[in-house]
Amino acid sequence: MIGSPSTDLSSKFALDTKGLGELKQGAKNGSPAALKEAATQFEAMFINMMMKSMRDATPADGLMDNNQTKMFTGMLDQQMSQNLAKRGMGLADVLTRQLTANQTGAAALAIGADGMAAGNAAAKAQALAPLDGSMRPGMDAATMIKTGARQPGAPALPLTTESGRVQAPHVRAFQEKLHPHAAEAERATGVPAKFMLGQAALESGWGKRMIRNADGSNSNNLFGIKAGPGWKGKVATAVTTEYVNGVAHRKVEKFRAYDTPADSFKDYANMLAKNPRYEKVINSGGDASQFAHGLQRAGYATDPLYASKLTRIIKQSLA
Known part of the structure; x- marks a missing residue:
């Protein structure tokens, strides 16, 4: 089992893929520390998306506004998001409580962790939902979302309605x-x-x-x-x-x-x-x-x- 020191990404570089890999494996093994860290990383992703939306809404026509500065600004925002998530907005705590009672959500979050930087927010939210189901070996988060993977022998239900809406709990x-x-x-x-x-x-x-x-x-x-x-x-x-x-x-x-x-x-x-x-x-x-x-x-x-x-x-x- 991966211990808490190896899954703590809050003090590491936001784009550390090795750390994300360790986090993924730790959550798969059911490590409580990895679960908490995975929820924190999801909160960081949420904060980063808000920052990106604010950046996009700001006029960008100065001399320093070019593709290179945008790239470095994006990296800075990711690191700032991770630091803010370490302090906590409350989202990570809510997710941890939900996922502790539902290990499926933890597995889905872990498997989705290595794609957080460019992930789709709606898909991640569905992957975190407490569904009382489980992923089959080799199934990625995207496939789980599409098929509504369930425990062996249980009926498979989609995660969205016929009209494309996410169901109320x-x-x-x-x-x-x-x-x-x-x-x-x-x-x-x-x-x-x-x-x-x-x-x-x-x-x-x-x-x-x-x-x-x-x-x-x-x-x-x-x-x-x-x-x-x-x-x-x-x-x-x-x-x-x-x-x-x-x-x-x-x-x-x-x-x-x-x-x-x-x-x-x-x-x-x-x-x-x-x-x-x-x-x-x-x-x-x-x-x-x-x-x-x-x-x-x-x-x-x-x-x-x-x-x-x-x-x-x-x-x-x-x-």
């Missing part, structure tokens, strides 16, 4: 937690897992507004499925909003309750597959808008904006 956590159940439901119905996750997010408020049982426990009803006369399982009672002729009304309804989220997905998949009214939903052809509008036409929800809300979640929020 609570959205990412929701999708990663429930994706295995959604994937199983996809195999049973043919409906893309992301579509079902989008509906679960809409119905449950990303898992934050789950229907509760009488004792306060979670009903695990992710899809807001009501308990009709034919339902023989557990039941939870809750107040819900129903629309009649476009006007919202508050009503008390009975909903199905499940032991686990997996049971909720299984029941939802069974309902889609066996109820004739959802035949067009099953055959939506992988189109998010057709899926959402098919559900609304089939009477799944009375909210007149249900389809547009669901389409937006699928396309803009989920990876």
